Amino acid sequence: MRIYKVGGAVRDRLLGKPVTDIDWVVVGTTTEEMLAKGFRPVGADFPVFLHPKSGEEYALARTERKSGRGYGGFTFHASPEVTLEEDLIRRDLTINAMAEDDQQNLTDPYHGQRDLEARVLRHVSPAFAEDPLRVLRVARFAARYAELGFNVAPETLELMRQLSESGELEALTAERSWKEISRALMEDQPQVFLEVLRACGALRVLMPEVDALFGVPQPEAHHPEIDTGVHTLSVLEQAARHEQPLTVRWACLLHDLGKGLTPEEEWPRHIAHEFNGLKLIKAVNERFKAPRDCQELALLVGEYHTHGHRALELKPSTLLELLQSFDVYRRPQRFEEFIAACEMDARGRKGLEQRSYPQADYLRGAATAARSVAVQPLLEKGFKGPELGEAIKRERLKALKVYKEST
Template sequence: MQIFKVGGAVRDRLLGIPVTDVDRVVVGATTEEMLAQGFRPVGADFPVFLHPKTGEEYALARTERKSGRGYGGFTFHASPEVTLEEDLIRRDLTINAIAEDDQQNLTDPYHGQRDLEARILRHVSPAFAEDPLRVLRVARFAARYASLGFIVAPETLELMRQLSESGELQALTAERSWKEISRALMEDQPQVFIQVLRDCGALKELMPEVDALFGVPQPEVHHPEIDTGLHTLSVLEQSALHKQPLTVRWACLLHDLGKGLTPEEEWPRHIAHEHTGLNLIKAVNERFKAPKDCQELALLVGKYHTHCHRALELKASTLLELLQSFDVYRRPQRFEEFIGACEMDARGRKGLEQRSYPQADYLRGAAQAAREVAVQPLLEKGFKGPELGEALKRERLKALKAYKDRASA
């Protein structure tokens, strides 16, 4: 029995960056031998075990053969006869197909070290094209390592293009797709993920609503970058630079979908794109079964982001309606995330990345003014039920008018 570290643990150590997950492959062992040593089996698909003391994963060396569509369409074979090289060849990228023993001796049959030095994301073998999930994985790695200068090898991008055109991407489950998308959005350069998907034709298959934004112009006076797709990439980039959470990054990706529906004769204006985009946002949310908080924020940002940009001009009654829509009294964090997404939208414009965004603090102040309206005095006056709600609304409107007066003084 021989045990090797493989995958990300080896790759990231060689790159000199922190190692988070450690995967190990066991060569020359049987399931019975692993169980006899106290390893606990996990997963029904193939033999993976948890170490009895550390809880880390150990997988028996295995080969795989395509047997159906999609990510799950594989037959696995694990036995003591499977060699380390046979196990490594089934992996996606050469930089993930390097093994390391306890003395840090490397086994690198597919030249992963060479590609690490050249900053290339290259597939290990033609079998890469059998697994559609790898399109998303490679795009995610491109986003993760873009700051180190990594690019996707042209021949790998071509295989990704063939996969995209084959219809195999449609066989991916929502859960598997969302796992890759959400992880990619949390990388340092999530815009690279979207760009790579677009370069290989996968964006058109997975998110045609986002792909449709490229080539759609906006008024240059507000958007010096003009192209709506490029603007979306810039907004995503800003969301990562400002360390925004996943909810905000997802909303940033989807906020302008309505502009993809604007008839060409109306370009570069996009009247009411906030409302026309809502059904598209709903469709993308449902397609990937995004978590509820991501879904809600994406819809709210899509509907109200121009309200945020015009916050200083809004009437007190419109301000109140905005605050009510977000339920700022019970869910203050959601409103804060909305403000964050809108600020990223404002900063995601060519040459305007550093421009101040006074609307953010103005809206925070408005929310605070509305929250400070006390309910108790209204109860003491005998208001209850629907009448109490109306009285509270009137008092909050009064407070917002006073806030606006103070802010403009």
């Protein structure tokens, strides 16, 4: 039995990055021997075991053969005869196909260290094209390591293009796709993820609603970058720069989808794009089964982000409707995330990345004013049921009028 540290742990150590998750591969043993040593099996599909003390995952060296469509369409073979090199060749990228023993002696049959130094994301073997999930994984790694100057090798991008055109991407489950997308959005440069997907044609397959934004112009006075797709990438870049949570980043990605539906004769204006985009946002939400908080915020930001930009001009009654839509009384955090998404939208414009956004504090103040209305005095006056609701609404409207006059 020989045990090796493999994959990301080796890659990140060589890059000088913190190592968090460690994967181990075990060569020259059987399931029976692993069980005898106290390892606990994980699931029935793969020869993977949990260490009896550390709880870390140890996988038997294995080979794989394509047997069906999609991420799960593989047959695995694990035996004591499978070599470390045979196990490594089934991995996606050369930089993930290295192993080291307990003395940190490196096994690198596919030149991963060379590609690390050259800052290249390169596939290990032609078998790369058998797994459609790898298109998303490579794009995610490109986003993760963009700051270090990594690029996708042209021949790997070509394989990704072939996968995108093959129909295999449609075989990916929503859960697997969302896992990669959500992780990519939380990288330091998530816009690179979208750029790579677009470069290989995968964005058109996975998110045609986002892909349709490229080449759609906006008024230059408000959008010096003009192109709606470029703007979307810039908004996402700002969201990452300001360390926004996943909910905000997802909303930033989808906020302008309605502009992709504007007839060309109406360009560069996009009247009612907020409302028109809701059905598209809903479709993308459902396609990837995004978590409920991500879905809700994306829809609300899509519908109301221009309200956020015009906050200082809104009538108190419109402001109240906005606050009601977000249920700021019971869900204040969601309104904070809306404000953040609006600010990222305002900053995601060429040359305006450092602009101030006074609307943010104004909206927070409005929410505070509306929340300050006490219910108890109204109860003491005898209001109840629907009448109580109307009375609260009237008092909140008065509070917002006072707030607007005082700012």
